[in-house]
Amino acid sequence: MPGLMVHGMTPLLKVQGLHVAYSDRMGELCPALAGVNFDLRPGEILGVVGESGSGKSTLAAALLRLLPSNGKIQQGTVLFEGKNLLDASPQELRKIRGGRIGLIFQEPSSSLHPTIEVGRQISNVLAAHESLDRRTLSEKTNQLLATVFPVDAARISVSYPHELSGGQRQRVLIVQAIACGPSLLIADEPTASLDPTTQQEILLLFETLRENSGLAIILITHNPALLGGLADRLLVLYAGRVVEIGPTARVLATPQHPYAAALWRCLPSHFAESQSARKAKMQVIPGDPPDLSLHAPGCQFEPRCPARMEVCKSDEPKAVAVGERHEVSCFKFPG
Amino acid sequence: MQPLLRVENLVKHYAAVRPASPKDKFAALDGVSLSIPARTTLALVGESGSGKSTLALCIACLEHPTSGSIWFEGIDVADLHENQRRLLRPQMQLVFQDPASSLNPRWTALEIVSEPFFVQGRFSKQERGDRACTWLDHVGISRKMANRRAAELSGGQKQRLAIARALALEPKLIVLDEALSALDYSVQAQICNLLLELQSSLGLTYLFITHDFSMAAHVADEIAVMDHGRIVETGPSEKILRSPAHDATRSLLAATPRVPEAQPTLVNS
Amino acid sequence: MRYLLGRTLHAVFLLFGVSLLTFLFSALTPGNYFDEMRLNPQISRETVAALRAQYQLDRPLPVRYAHWLNAVAHGELGFSFAYNSPVGPLLWVRARNTLLLTITATLLAWLLALPLGVWSASRFGRAPDRVLSWTTATLLVIPDLVLALGLLILAVRTGWFPTGGLASVGFENLSPLHKLRDLASHLALPVAALVLTTLPMLVRHVRASVAEVLDAPFLRAAVGHGIPHRKLLYGYALRAAANPLISLFGFSVGTLVSGSLLVEVVMSWPGLGPLLLEAILARDLYVVIGGVLLSMIFLVSGNLFADVLLYWSDPRIRIAASAK
Numbered sequence: 001m002p003g004l005m006v007h008g009m010t011p012l013l014k015v016q017g018l019h020v021a022y023s024d025r026m027g028e029l030c031p032a033l034a035g036v037n038f039d040l041r042p043g044e045i046l047g048v049v050g051e052s053g054s055g056k057s058t059l060a061a062a063l064l065r066l067l068p069s070n071g072k073i074q075q076g077t078v079l080f081e082g083k084n085l086l087d088a089s090p091q092e093l094r095k096i097r098g099g100r101i102g103l104i105f106q107e108p109s110s111s112l113h114p115t116i117e118v119g120r121q122i123s124n125v126l127a128a129h130e131s132l133d134r135r136t137l138s139e140k141t142n143q144l145l146a147t148v149f150p151v152d153a154a155r156i157s158v159s160y161p162h163e164l165s166g167g168q169r170q171r172v173l174i175v176q177a178i179a180c181g182p183s184l185l186i187a188d189e190p191t192a193s194l195d196p197t198t199q200q201e202i203l204l205l206f207e208t209l210r211e212n213s214g215l216a217i218i219l220i221t222h223n224p225a226l227l228g229g230l231a232d233r234l235l236v237l238y239a240g241r242v243v244e245i246g247p248t249a250r251v252l253a254t255p256q257h258p259y260a261a262a263l264w265r266c267l268p269s270h271f272a273e274s275q276s277a278r279k280a281k282m283q284v285i286p287g288d289p290p291d292l293s294l295h296a297p298g299c300q301f302e303p304r305c306p307a308r309m310e311v312c313k314s315d316e317p318k319a320v321a322v323g324e325r326h327e328v329s330c331f332k333f334p335g
Numbered sequence: 336m337q338p339l340l341r342v343e344n345l346v347k348h349y350a351a352v353r354p355a356s357p358k359d360k361f362a363a364l365d366g367v368s369l370s371i372p373a374r375t376t377l378a379l380v381g382e383s384g385s386g387k388s389t390l391a392l393c394i395a396c397l398e399h400p401t402s403g404s405i406w407f408e409g410i411d412v413a414d415l416h417e418n419q420r421r422l423l424r425p426q427m428q429l430v431f432q433d434p435a436s437s438l439n440p441r442w443t444a445l446e447i448v449s450e451p452f453f454v455q456g457r458f459s460k461q462e463r464g465d466r467a468c469t470w471l472d473h474v475g476i477s478r479k480m481a482n483r484r485a486a487e488l489s490g491g492q493k494q495r496l497a498i499a500r501a502l503a504l505e506p507k508l509i510v511l512d513e514a515l516s517a518l519d520y521s522v523q524a525q526i527c528n529l530l531l532e533l534q535s536s537l538g539l540t541y542l543f544i545t546h547d548f549s550m551a552a553h554v555a556d557e558i559a560v561m562d563h564g565r566i567v568e569t570g571p572s573e574k575i576l577r578s579p580a581h582d583a584t585r586s587l588l589a590a591t592p593r594v595p596e597a598q599p600t601l602v603n604s
Numbered sequence: 605m606r607y608l609l610g611r612t613l614h615a616v617f618l619l620f621g622v623s624l625l626t627f628l629f630s631a632l633t634p635g636n637y638f639d640e641m642r643l644n645p646q647i648s649r650e651t652v653a654a655l656r657a658q659y660q661l662d663r664p665l666p667v668r669y670a671h672w673l674n675a676v677a678h679g680e681l682g683f684s685f686a687y688n689s690p691v692g693p694l695l696w697v698r699a700r701n702t703l704l705l706t707i708t709a710t711l712l713a714w715l716l717a718l719p720l721g722v723w724s725a726s727r728f729g730r731a732p733d734r735v736l737s738w739t740t741a742t743l744l745v746i747p748d749l750v751l752a753l754g755l756l757i758l759a760v761r762t763g764w765f766p767t768g769g770l771a772s773v774g775f776e777n778l779s780p781l782h783k784l785r786d787l788a789s790h791l792a793l794p795v796a797a798l799v800l801t802t803l804p805m806l807v808r809h810v811r812a813s814v815a816e817v818l819d820a821p822f823l824r825a826a827v828g829h830g831i832p833h834r835k836l837l838y839g840y841a842l843r844a845a846a847n848p849l850i851s852l853f854g855f856s857v858g859t860l861v862s863g864s865l866l867v868e869v870v871m872s873w874p875g876l877g878p879l880l881l882e883a884i885l886a887r888d889l890y891v892v893i894g895g896v897l898l899s900m901i902f903l904v905s906g907n908l909f910a911d912v913l914l915y916w917s918d919p920r921i922r923i924a925a926s927a928k
Contacts, residue, residue: 051519052490066828098830111825113840115918124839125829160919166383176829195382196546196590222519225592252594266524268549269593278572279376279531279554282524288489 011039011079012183012216013063018076020055020062020240030293032058032071033240037319042183043214045206047231047248049224051263053289055240056220057106060188063218064097081183099129102177104187108169112161118172119145119157122179129180144175148205167198171205178209185209186218191226203230225269228252233325236260239290239300242319246326256328259285259301299331307332337409338370339540340394340427340508345403347389363389364400365564373507376534376541378555378572380548380587386564387544391512394542395429396420408507425451428501432513434493440486444476444496447485451503467503474499474529491522495529502533510542515550527554548591552576560584607925611911615904622900623676626893627669672893681897682890686883691894695876699861699898701770702868702875706860708791709798713806714856716799721810722837728815737811740804752797752870765793768872797867802856809852813845820844846917854910858903 020033033055040046050056061067063078065085078085081100088096097103105111113121123141126132132140145153148171161169170190177185187206191199207230209215219231227234227248234251236244236259244257255261262285287304290296299305302312311331320333347364363386371377381387392398394405396412405412407423415423431437438447448467452458458466471481474495485493494514501509511530515523531554533539545551551558551572558575560568562583568575579585663671672682681691720736727733743751759765766772772786817823818841826840861876868877876895883891914921 051521064828066824094830094832096830097828103825103828105821105825105828107821110821113822113826113844114920115843115846116840124826124831124835128829128831128835162920162923173825176825196548196587196592197382199592200590223592225594228592228594263521264594266520267594268520268523268527268547268553269591278552279556281528281531282553284524284528285521288491 009041012042012044012081013040013218014077014079015039015063016077016079018059018062018078019074020058020067021072021074022068023070023072024293028293029072031240031295032292033062036076036237036240036242038235038242038245040184040216040218043210043216044233045210045217045219045231047224047227047234048218048220048237049222049227049234049263050220050237051222051289053239053292054237056222056237057188058240059237060103060105060186060218060220063186064101064103065093066097066103095129098125098177098182099180100182100184102180102182102185104173104177104185104190106188106192108166108173108190108193109161111173112169114161117158117160118164122172122176125176125179140179144179148172148175166194167201170194170198170202174202174205174209178213178215181213182215184216184218186220188220189222190219191221199226206230224252224264225267236263239292241300241316242327242329243301244328245319246323246328250323250326256322256326256333257330258305258307258332262304262306336372339373339408340542341370341406342390342394343368343404343406345390345393345405346401347386347393347398348401362564364393364403366403367561367564367566369559369566369569371508371540371542373540374534374538375556376543376554378543378545378551378558379561380545380551380558381561381583382546382587384563385561387561388512389564390561391429391510391542391544394508395427395510396424397429425504426506427508427510428504428506430494430497430501430509430511430514432516434485434490434497437497438485438493438500441484443482443484444471444488444499445481447496448499448503451500470499470503471496473502473533475525489522490518491526494518494522494526498526498529498533502537506539508540508542510544512544513546516545516547523550530554546587548576548588549593560587607915608912611908615908618904619897619900623673623893623897624669626896626900627672628665631665631668631889672890676897681894684883684888684891686886686888686891691890694879694891695894695898698874698876698879701873702861702864702877705791705794705868705873705875706798706864709795709802709864710856710860712795713799713803714853717803717806717810718842721807722814722842724807724811725814725818725841726837728811728818733811736807740807743800743804744808748797748801748866749870751800752867755793755797755800756871759793766790770874794864794867794871794873797871798864801867802863806852806856810845810849813848814841817841817845847914850913850917851910854906854908854913856906857909858906860906861902862899 016037018033018036019031021029021031023029036055036059038046048056048059058067058071061071062073063085065073067073073086076086080096083092085093085096112118116124119141122144123137126137126140142153142157145157149156149168156164156168156172161172164172174187174190177187185206190206191202194202203226206217206219210217219227221227224234231248233246234244234248235242236251236255236257238259244251244255244260246256251260252264255264262283265283266285285304290300290303292300297316298314299308299312299317302308305312309331315331317329317331319327319329322328322333345364345367346362349361349363365386367386367390369377379387379390389398393400400413407427410423412420412423442450445464445467448470449463452463452466468478468481471478476492476495476499480488480492485496488496497514498509515526518526527550530541534541541554543551543554552575555572557569558572559566560575560581560583562581568579568581568584575584576588579588675682679692681695683689684691684694687694724733724736756767759767766789770787770790772790775783775786778786814837822844823836823840826836831840864873864875865877865880867873868875869881872878876898880892880895882888883895915925
């Protein structure tokens, strides 16, 4: 099957020391990602959890070097199938985008061209990577559409984006991203604007894709509850840093980093489940996320952390292993 | 005691956008009845297209229902003259999901909250400023933030601002239409606490519209489930959560994502 | 379909209104062709009166207008006092010459503007884009008259191009190939003048529309799918930016007979321009009305053409139209 690596344990994607910053109008650099490390095995689903300002969308864009003009990758390596994407030539990069790595950006309502039929847009992606004659192109497009629209694929193919519902558009985006059989899919908030029922359908679709074609997925969201039955590992992002990464079940049930623990306590489902007094005060994380342009020293979560120590003010914690493929960046865990 | 708000058999038809047959009308609300006692919270849960927002607009007197009645403090709203209805509107305020489009990005926070006083025409400039500052304090926006333009505020701050503006008119009822849905969870928790606190200190009544069942269960005394323009089930939050009766309720509950059971704890090293 | 019918009806009404207005304006301006004749002592008063009667200038306005409208419906556009011939054929010959000039110039301008604008937008803010912007701004500022005259001077000084007219002496005796070359050499300067005056604005519009679209999420998404660069610019960006450009193209079509007046007069191109200018100065009523009517037909048709193109190319407009 295209893209299915037989080597099992060799990482499909290995990100090391990724630093990304944006320059504002004055030319000042504001860091967005600082020292991000993680790897991803073939067929693995990694959930990336972060709130606004955590750098999650920057991560999605940076992996394929799709940052806006004021964004800059300052250092680091992104090894994909053995090749450093940050060194790739423009031609190589174009082949990888859509060909080996599929990408779904954040806004389904505006990620499709408004005046081109949806089927054509999918064919365009196929044509960009494979040289097929017209008939094969059209057949393949219909096949692909049929996998996500079992009932009315033909009608959807000649529709325009504004004629489709949010869920339908999201499916089209997914088809576009996987059309050429990539080995990795990066999905940035794929269910954000969808109804709960549609959300579940899309998540199920991801699961099916992984099962059927061994597709590795990086699923970025601000709602950790979505990742429960789906992601193999969870990465928690705060202020552009990886604060915790580990097996999903473990991180959700027993989060080690104070931010992760505090965030899970804010989830309404947690509260409802715990059957505390209804309308009681929720335990919140005091304060606001940090303004990274201030370049404050030390741990970025320290001002809001219930377990802060002296060392947290001046030094940044390094990642420490606390279990099998489970790391935390916090001074509570001595290295 | 009469409820603060009572809605009976509300129907709202819209002309279909792309009519299959030109006479086609789309029934956004198909006979909705509910009542909200004062100082309580009713959560309205449903998928998009179920009619929740239409109901919110009708209750806030921003849309005219096709038929049915709305009683606010025992007064039939439909019976009223436009002038009288205008006097009634400040008592029911609406907070929307997207603060970016309901707040003028070029105005400062202070200006936005002062605007209702300006419109009422009763207060001097000094008084307007003072009152606005009081409300900003209530929602947790500092003096420094008050002079920032709305465009420069974060999502959570914008939503606080929208609430402050709603409060400035001293309403009895606040309709929150997916007001928390676009926010991060840590911010949602903060605003949720704020809303609960305001309810107890100011005696507010809330109609809380959401598609997140967990949030509804946490903040509301009663939950009403909407489907295709009708209310299919109502009842106290615990009952709905634990023993949902209607199919729509059950499928919504099943679709609501939950973090697995074990309690998150902090590990002390 | 109903939408297009509606637009066509609208266009026809517009034409009626304009013809009436034009008729009124020219009929109400003080003086007429015959005032000049009266000043001429060699022509007797009776002749003038008889001619006036012949041309029906004695009748009241509404009658004249109705008469003229009736004639137009039959394809007759009136009579030219100055040329002493029917207006129709007169206009037609001149219009052909004008169209030859303007169609060439318009096609050339658009064929240049699209790639230039797209290229400029793709390098927005960088050096090549700035140079182009500066050039177009300069060209815009220079009056059309100065540009045309400048080209004329070039022709005179270098002798590479003829300095006016449509054809050289002895044109009829040339072989077809030579005829073409001769025509081309006569066309060169007027076309250059027209292109230089219209190209800058077109380029700026194309650049602006495309630049706006280049930031759109769907374009970023297309880059993320590995769509090749060329296809991104033309198949995606230009396509999405097409709407204002289609309207602009409709305007270009609309000004096919009216936009070249100045250039024709300066470069002695025997088109509608010089004819209309003479007719206005000589108060040759029906020629003026005929000319203006022709211009308006083109303008309205140009707009209608743009409406049709928009309807055909943008599905969102189709939906909005059928919703009404």
